[in-house]
Structures are given as C-alpha cells and as structure tokens.
Amino acid sequence: METSEADGPRRRDAAATRQALLEAASSRFTRLGYDRTTLRDVAADVGVNLALIKRYFDSKEGLFKAALASTPRFLGRDEHFPQDREGLAEALSHQLSAGAWPEFGEHPVLMLLRGSGDERVDALRRKALDEFGRQILEASGGGPAGEDDERLLRAQLLVALGVGVAVVRSAVGLRPLRDATAGQLAAPLREIVDALLAPPADDR
Amino acid sequence: METSEADGPRRRDAAATRQALLEAASSRFTRLGYDRTTLRDVAADVGVNLALIKRYFDSKEGLFKAALASTPRFLGRDEHFPQDREGLAEALSHQLSAGAWPEFGEHPVLMLLRGSGDERVDALRRKALDEFGRQILEASGGGPAGEDDERLLRAQLLVALGVGVAVVRSAVGLRPLRDATAGQLAAPLREIVDALLAPPADDR
Amino acid sequence: METSEADGPRRRDAAATRQALLEAASSRFTRLGYDRTTLRDVAADVGVNLALIKRYFDSKEGLFKAALASTPRFLGRDEHFPQDREGLAEALSHQLSAGAWPEFGEHPVLMLLRGSGDERVDALRRKALDEFGRQILEASGGGPAGEDDERLLRAQLLVALGVGVAVVRSAVGLRPLRDATAGQLAAPLREIVDALLAPPADDR
Amino acid sequence: METSEADGPRRRDAAATRQALLEAASSRFTRLGYDRTTLRDVAADVGVNLALIKRYFDSKEGLFKAALASTPRFLGRDEHFPQDREGLAEALSHQLSAGAWPEFGEHPVLMLLRGSGDERVDALRRKALDEFGRQILEASGGGPAGEDDERLLRAQLLVALGVGVAVVRSAVGLRPLRDATAGQLAAPLREIVDALLAPPADDR
DNA sequence: AATGAATGAGCTTTCATTCAT
DNA sequence: GATGAATGAAAGCTCATTCAT
Incomplete structure (x- = not known):
C-alpha cells in the first residue's frame, strides 16, 4: 500500500518521512509495547537514518507521545x-x-x-x-x-x-x-x- | 511488613531465600512487567546477591515461570x-x-x-x-x-x-x-x- | 609505533577505527588466545568505545573471524x-x-x-x-x-x-x-x- | 573403568577423592584448556562438592599445578x-x-x-x-x-x-x-x- | 570430612543518545 | 535535511571464591 516506503531513499520530504516514522512507530508500539520497540527498528522500517527520529521527535518518549496523539478516537466521529x-x-x-x-x-x-x-x-x-x-x-x-x-x-x-x-x-x-x-x-x-x-x- | 527482609543478611536458609525472591519477583513482574523487572532489583529487594537467582531459578525466564506457577488461582478453591x-x-x-x-x-x-x-x-x-x-x-x-x-x-x-x-x-x-x-x-x-x-x- | 593510537580520540574515520580495532584484536588473540581477550581491552587499546566493536564486527566471534581472515598467508605470495x-x-x-x-x-x-x-x-x-x-x-x-x-x-x-x-x-x-x-x-x-x-x- | 565414580557418593576416602579430582581435572585441562575448564564441571565429573577442590587444592591454580605435576614423563622410565x-x-x-x-x-x-x-x-x-x-x-x-x-x-x-x-x-x-x-x-x-x-x- | 548457601567481580551484549560532517 | 561515527549506561549471565553448618 504505502508505495513511498518501497521506492528508494525517501529524500527531501520531511512531512512524509515524519508521517512514515509515526506509522511505523505506532505499529510497533501497538504490537510489541514500549520497551520492545527499538528506535533502530522503527527507522529501519521506514528506511531512514536513526537520527531523524531525534530530529523530528527528540527522543523515544517524544515519538511515543506523538504516536499516542495520532491514535484514532475509538468511537468514530x-x-x-x-x-x-x-x-x-x-x-x-x-x-x-x-x-x-x-x-x-x-x-x-x-x-x-x-x-x-x-x-x-x-x-x-x-x-x-x-x-x-x-x-x-x-x-x-x-x-x-x-x-x-x-x-x-x-x-x-x-x-x-x-x-x-x-x-x-x-x-x-x-x-x-x-x-x-x-x-x-x-x-x-x-x-x-x-x-x-x-x-x-x-x-x- | 516482611520483617525478615529488613534485619540483616538472610543467612543459610535456602527455602526462605528462594521464597523471598519469588515474592519480590512476583511483585515486580506484576507491577512493572517482564522487561522492566531487572534481576538486580529483585535481588536488591531481598537483600541478596544476584547470582542466587541463577542458583535457584536458573535464568530470568525460569524466575518468571516460577512466579507464574505460584500465582493463586483466581476464583479460589x-x-x-x-x-x-x-x-x-x-x-x-x-x-x-x-x-x-x-x-x-x-x-x-x-x-x-x-x-x-x-x-x-x-x-x-x-x-x-x-x-x-x-x-x-x-x-x-x-x-x-x-x-x-x-x-x-x-x-x-x-x-x-x-x-x-x-x-x-x-x-x-x-x-x-x-x-x-x-x-x-x-x-x-x-x-x-x-x-x-x-x-x-x-x-x- | 602506532602513532595514530596515541594522539587523542580517533574521530570520524570509520575505516581507520575498524582497522585499528582489527590490529589490536589480532595482537591480543595471538598473544592471549580467544578467552583471555576481552572486548573491553581491545577497545581500550584503540581508545574507543566498546560498542563500536558491535558496530563493526557484530560480536566477539565476528571480530575473531575478521582477525583470522586478515592474517597473512604464511609462505608469502x-x-x-x-x-x-x-x-x-x-x-x-x-x-x-x-x-x-x-x-x-x-x-x-x-x-x-x-x-x-x-x-x-x-x-x-x-x-x-x-x-x-x-x-x-x-x-x-x-x-x-x-x-x-x-x-x-x-x-x-x-x-x-x-x-x-x-x-x-x-x-x-x-x-x-x-x-x-x-x-x-x-x-x-x-x-x-x-x-x-x-x-x-x-x-x- | 573407574568403578568408584559410579557407585554412590564417595564418602570418607580423602585420598581417593583427591585422586579422582586430579584425574578429572587433568582430562579437562588437557581437552579444554585452563580457561574453559570450570571447577563446577570437575567436581560434577567426580560427583563431589565443589568446595572440596578448595580443600584439597586451595584454588583453581592449585588444582592446575597439581594436575601438571601428576602428568607422566613423556619418554617413559x-x-x-x-x-x-x-x-x-x-x-x-x-x-x-x-x-x-x-x-x-x-x-x-x-x-x-x-x-x-x-x-x-x-x-x-x-x-x-x-x-x-x-x-x-x-x-x-x-x-x-x-x-x-x-x-x-x-x-x-x-x-x-x-x-x-x-x-x-x-x-x-x-x-x-x-x-x-x-x-x-x-x-x-x-x-x-x-x-x-x-x-x-x-x-x- | 563434606556440604550448600551466598558473594563479588567481570564478561558480552543491547540500547538510547550525542556529536561531527 | 540527512547521515553515520562514537558514547555511556545498564542488563543478563558466568564463575571462582568464601562462609556457615
């Protein structure tokens, strides 16, 4: 589905990179929990450098917080x-x-x-x-x-x-x-x- | 409450030491989960050396399994x-x-x-x-x-x-x-x- | 002799760091054998952090294998x-x-x-x-x-x-x-x- | 061959215990080297308590020295x-x-x-x-x-x-x-x- | 004489994080 | 904007050793 993850290094598209990191992180946090989610794996899922997580989310906790905030409201809108x-x-x-x-x-x-x-x-x-x-x-x-x-x-x-x-x-x-x-x-x-x-x- | 934990090194009572380790581990596993429970902390709770956990339970997984097995059945007997x-x-x-x-x-x-x-x-x-x-x-x-x-x-x-x-x-x-x-x-x-x-x- | 090992932290030269680790490891493996060679000592010889060995060689065995592979052929070429x-x-x-x-x-x-x-x-x-x-x-x-x-x-x-x-x-x-x-x-x-x-x- | 190793705990025969430890140690030192020989294994080979090694040989080095000294002279007598x-x-x-x-x-x-x-x-x-x-x-x-x-x-x-x-x-x-x-x-x-x-x- | 409980030190490995380019 | 080199801290595990019975 996510074609952008497949075709080569995601270059120069900060918003897309950020969003992709967020989705990868959400999936891992959901499936594995906080501790077993490693930033290296999240970065590898998206295919970008680990340090970008720091750039966009500052820390593992920042990433977690952002993932939490992007979670859908359960009963719909x-x-x-x-x-x-x-x-x-x-x-x-x-x-x-x-x-x-x-x-x-x-x-x-x-x-x-x-x-x-x-x-x-x-x-x-x-x-x-x-x-x-x-x-x-x-x-x-x-x-x-x-x-x-x-x-x-x-x-x-x-x-x-x-x-x-x-x-x-x-x-x-x-x-x-x-x-x-x-x-x-x-x-x-x-x-x-x-x-x-x-x-x-x-x-x- | 656990008076025995306070008064000095628990010496020469394997069963009591084992039991104390089990209780400390159960509490930590329950409160913190598997990953955030460290063997060092469990040993420190009881006031004994880390290596005793290996002695009695062989590994972290062994300790976890023992803690699981010692959990009460929920609906009573x-x-x-x-x-x-x-x-x-x-x-x-x-x-x-x-x-x-x-x-x-x-x-x-x-x-x-x-x-x-x-x-x-x-x-x-x-x-x-x-x-x-x-x-x-x-x-x-x-x-x-x-x-x-x-x-x-x-x-x-x-x-x-x-x-x-x-x-x-x-x-x-x-x-x-x-x-x-x-x-x-x-x-x-x-x-x-x-x-x-x-x-x-x-x-x- | 190895002047590069002496003058300050070896910064930002992956190839040189890798090579220095390899040489230090080869020397220790040769002199002390596998068991008595500790990764801490190898890293200290070169003056870099222990974790770099994982980065470049993945594990102690990986380092050993690399050292073995870099050994000269004995009868020359x-x-x-x-x-x-x-x-x-x-x-x-x-x-x-x-x-x-x-x-x-x-x-x-x-x-x-x-x-x-x-x-x-x-x-x-x-x-x-x-x-x-x-x-x-x-x-x-x-x-x-x-x-x-x-x-x-x-x-x-x-x-x-x-x-x-x-x-x-x-x-x-x-x-x-x-x-x-x-x-x-x-x-x-x-x-x-x-x-x-x-x-x-x-x-x- | 060593029947004494098989039939129950070797009790109250210091010389025999000592000798059995020496043989087990010699074999392990020969096959595995010093570092990979563990005192636990040696004691387990003989079926006695680990602390007896300390009693008879004082330390791992003492055991090694004794094993060395008991090695046969190679060219016979x-x-x-x-x-x-x-x-x-x-x-x-x-x-x-x-x-x-x-x-x-x-x-x-x-x-x-x-x-x-x-x-x-x-x-x-x-x-x-x-x-x-x-x-x-x-x-x-x-x-x-x-x-x-x-x-x-x-x-x-x-x-x-x-x-x-x-x-x-x-x-x-x-x-x-x-x-x-x-x-x-x-x-x-x-x-x-x-x-x-x-x-x-x-x-x- | 013999046992088993308990300790301390050290090792490899794993991460999040920081820094220079 | 993005990369990769380098660090520090902590974890699980292993082992020789010591101590009380």
Whole structure:
C-alpha cells in the first residue's frame, strides 16, 4: 500500500518521512509495547537514518507521545458516531473483532497500556481512556455525562472490557476469543451494554 | 511488613531465600512487567546477591515461570469456590476492587500479560486464562463446560473484563474505576454476569 | 609505533577505527588466545568505545573471524614465494625466528589454535592450516599435490613443527628455542625439510 | 573403568577423592584448556562438592599445578626408556599417534600450553618441557647433554614438533595428520630424528 | 570430612543518545 | 535535511571464591 516506503531513499520530504516514522512507530508500539520497540527498528522500517527520529521527535518518549496523539478516537466521529445503545454495541463489536485495525496489527488501545514512565505521557493516556468512557456515555443516550460517578464507572467498565479483549487476544492469544468475529460478539456485547447502561427500569 | 527482609543478611536458609525472591519477583513482574523487572532489583529487594537467582531459578525466564506457577488461582478453591452466578459476581467484585492483592501490589493477572517471548511460557499463560474462563462457566452453574463455544466465549468476555479492569487501573490509573470498591462494583458486575451467563429465557 | 593510537580520540574515520580495532584484536588473540581477550581491552587499546566493536564486527566471534581472515598467508605470495626446498627452509627459518611478527607480538598462527567454539570458525582454521600444508608441498617442488596422502602427511608434520615452535616459544618460553635466530634455525630446518620432502633416493 | 565414580557418593576416602579430582581435572585441562575448564564441571565429573577442590587444592591454580605435576614423563622410565635414535623415533611415533592417551582424551602435553599466568606455574611448565628436550638428547645417544646449545636446540625442535602435532590434531583437527597411526608416523619421524640428531658425518 | 548457601567481580551484549560532517 | 561515527549506561549471565553448618 504505502508505495513511498518501497521506492528508494525517501529524500527531501520531511512531512512524509515524519508521517512514515509515526506509522511505523505506532505499529510497533501497538504490537510489541514500549520497551520492545527499538528506535533502530522503527527507522529501519521506514528506511531512514536513526537520527531523524531525534530530529523530528527528540527522543523515544517524544515519538511515543506523538504516536499516542495520532491514535484514532475509538468511537468514530460525526455521522459515524453511534447514536444509541444499539449503535454503540455494534460499533464495539466491530472494533473488538479479530482482524480489525490491520494498519496497527492489533487494537491501538494497546498503545495506551504500559508506557514510558513519563508523567505527562501518563496523563495523555488517562485522558484518552477517560474520553473514551465519556463518549460511551454520550453514545448510550442517557443524558449528559456530568459527574455522575456511578454511570461513569459503568461506562469505564465497558472501556475496561474493550481493553481486556484487546490484551487477551494479543498478548495471550486466548481462544475462542482471539478469533471472535463481529457477528459472534454482537449479541453478548449488546446484552452487556444494555445491562450496564440501560436506564434503570422499575424493578431495578 | 516482611520483617525478615529488613534485619540483616538472610543467612543459610535456602527455602526462605528462594521464597523471598519469588515474592519480590512476583511483585515486580506484576507491577512493572517482564522487561522492566531487572534481576538486580529483585535481588536488591531481598537483600541478596544476584547470582542466587541463577542458583535457584536458573535464568530470568525460569524466575518468571516460577512466579507464574505460584500465582493463586483466581476464583479460589474448595469451599470458597463460588456456587452460582450470585457468588461469582461477588467473588469478582472483591478481587477486582481497589487494594485487593496487597502482596502483589496489583492484580496478579497482570503477570500474565506481556511475557518473555518463550513459547512454553506463553502456553502457561494461555492455560491459566483458559482455565479461568472454564472456572467461570462452572461457577455460573449452567451445566458442564463441553465444547460449547458460545458459552465459553461469553465466559472469556468476563475474563477479559477482569483483565481490562486490572490493566486500566494499574497501567492507566483511570478514575473512578481505579478506586472502585467491592461495594461499588457489586451491582454492575452482577448485572453483567447475569447478562452473559444466565440461561436463555423464553424471549431470548 | 602506532602513532595514530596515541594522539587523542580517533574521530570520524570509520575505516581507520575498524582497522585499528582489527590490529589490536589480532595482537591480543595471538598473544592471549580467544578467552583471555576481552572486548573491553581491545577497545581500550584503540581508545574507543566498546560498542563500536558491535558496530563493526557484530560480536566477539565476528571480530575473531575478521582477525583470522586478515592474517597473512604464511609462505608469502608471488615473487616471494619459495621455489624449492632450499627457499622453503629459508622462509621457515625466518618466520619461525624470535622477533618475527612484531605487529602481532607472536607468530599469528597462534590465533588459529583455541578458538571460539563456532564450527564455521573451526572450518576456517582447518582450511588455513590445510592450505599451509599444501603450499609447503608446492614449494618443495615435488610435483602436484594430488591426494597423495603420504606426502601431505609429511608436509603437515612441517606445519606442526611451525605451530609447535610458536607455541613453545610463546606459551612456555623454552630456551634456547625461544631466542633462536633465523641463522640458528637455518641448518636444522634445511635438514628437516630435506628429510621430509626430498624425493626418495635409490637407497631409501 | 573407574568403578568408584559410579557407585554412590564417595564418602570418607580423602585420598581417593583427591585422586579422582586430579584425574578429572587433568582430562579437562588437557581437552579444554585452563580457561574453559570450570571447577563446577570437575567436581560434577567426580560427583563431589565443589568446595572440596578448595580443600584439597586451595584454588583453581592449585588444582592446575597439581594436575601438571601428576602428568607422566613423556619418554617413559627405566627399562622402557629408549636407548638410541631408533628407539626414540619409535617411542615418539607411538605417543604422537591418534588415540594414544585415552585417559586424557588428548596428548597431555596440551596441559602445558596456556596456563594460569602464575609465574611459578610457568616455571613448572618450562621445566617439564626442558626436561623433555634433555631426555631426547640422552636417548639419542650422542654423549652427555652439557650446555651444547646447538644440540639442545635441535632436541627442542623435536619437542616442538611433538607439541605441534598434539595441538594441530586436537585444536584444529587437521587431516590426515589428525588420524595418523604410529605406523604412518614411524618413517618420517625416524628420518627427522636422524636428520636432527645423528652425529655429523664427514660431509656435513 | 563434606556440604550448600551466598558473594563479588567481570564478561558480552543491547540500547538510547550525542556529536561531527 | 540527512547521515553515520562514537558514547555511556545498564542488563543478563558466568564463575571462582568464601562462609556457615
């Protein structure tokens, strides 16, 4: 796909080089984690000199931060954004199915997990997942987020479920979950979403 | 707490030294992961020489494997084992609450995540989580496990939830989930367990 | 002697640095053997950082292999190559005399002795000495080498003599052999060469 | 053969334990050299505790020295001692043939080569080889040894040949020399011995 | 006499990083 | 803008040695 990576040394196109480094780094961080991602490998993936990483991102942590910042928002944007619990469950079942995220190799939420130890990076990660939780609340249609701790906690349990699925699939390879398709995930996820986020019925 | 670690060099008690190394390693593996756990630090925690790790565990991988093997089974044993979905939900809410597992620092399932790269260790991890899923099925009371993929998949979603909670709490520190008590987790977990594992009612 | 090693950090000249490392390593391998040669010492000899050895030679074995490959062929080349038994004996008496090979410290054949344990390196060593034997046959003027085992065996006894002289001088320091000059070695070596390689006369 | 090594822990027989350690060490020093011989392996060969080596030999160097001292004198003793050049050549061809010295694995002269760095050990080695040279002179029947440098040098060339054959066979595996039998070595060695040590004839 | 626990020093290797061109 | 040479720190591992029983 990325034709630019194949045809000779990428010369004199700073933006493209930077972008290619970012993508290669994201993929490695996602698949291997922070520690096992080496800058040499990232540079080699793109076919440029190692020192360019320093130039563009200053350090390994800078690269990681940039990769984190370029991660897509999980629930999509605008017209694709799920409008109700039904849509939320469907969106989740797709993004948690096997083989989604081919450009990263694994679910990019994995990049959020074990990081660099830098506090500002930790804050970034917290913010990303916090936002994910609030998006879920919003998509579940039950009114504004607020500081309603109990509903937020429930949304975060759903976030944790997503993270857990990604981790268990990638790092452990547990089957049948590893190979679950969107179709197989749809029903249980719909039931979980309902159980967690449906407005309290009379008998609850 | 570990008084024995403080008072001078632990001398001439191989079993105690081995055990202390195991505990220190388990804690570090759980909190920091495999890569960031250094043998020097583990030895320093216990106050013994690095070479003893080789003596007792042969290598870093050997130490990791031993730590993995000494991890408690998550749903407990014998009379403590949950008998129905109610008990299962309660057990989960306790072991997923903040501050459980003080001896590890974090939920020991984290040790199962990113490991050594050794295939036999990977198999160990898979087995542990697979077993966890089957225990959940068993505790949910819905008949024998079998090769009923759909019910196993649902149980593994519950496993993934547990893993996700541990990861999100430890690696990201997402609040309010990070500080959730067993009391706060009880209701949502009961509802999730029911949603996932209750026998299909007429209208399902 | 090596002025370049003395005057400050050798900067920005990869070829020279590589060459200097190679020479320092050859000398240490020759004088001390594989095991007692440490990469730290080699780097310190040249005055550069240890990691450059990895850069240029990848590993200790790589360095050893490179040193082996850069060892001179013992009987010389082209016009210097001995043409008959007389010339062969003279060449041997020179290269086996005390103080030959000042750039290695000892006769470089010593590098061929105890090596790295790598089978490919062993093959290199075997090949070098095998070739030495065949060169001797060639220089002794008695027709083509062929698979004439007996003449090859005799040539290899001469190789063994050379190796033995180097070893006994260097590792044991046996005198008077240790200090023998080319002049002192000339007569006995000529007689040995004749005894081993002269074509069978009538009365033999 | 060594039945005592097989039947259970060798208990309460200091002399036998000491002797067994010495033999195991000699074999390893001969086959592997000083550096690659580990005390753990030596102790394991015999089946006793590592600390016994310290008890009996004080240190690795002490063990080496003891092994050196227990090495047999190469040309034999008393009635087996060669009486003339003929007998000398025959003795050499036997002890330099493939498969001699089964109890060491290789020719024990190899133990004399690269040692510990201790000067007193070096002196031991020098003495052993010096003595070997003088024995050769004596056996060659040409009058008393004296300080006749030239004849001693010639004898030492023969010593060097023996060392070289052992080294080339063991460390390099050069064929056909590696597999040479006493029969194959007899003729060339006789000629070398004559060339080196025969009393000067008229025309010399 | 013999054992096994524990130590300290040193080695190769691996990286992120910095500097000169 | 880009490269490649060079550095420093730290990690896992190995081994001879010492100490208490």
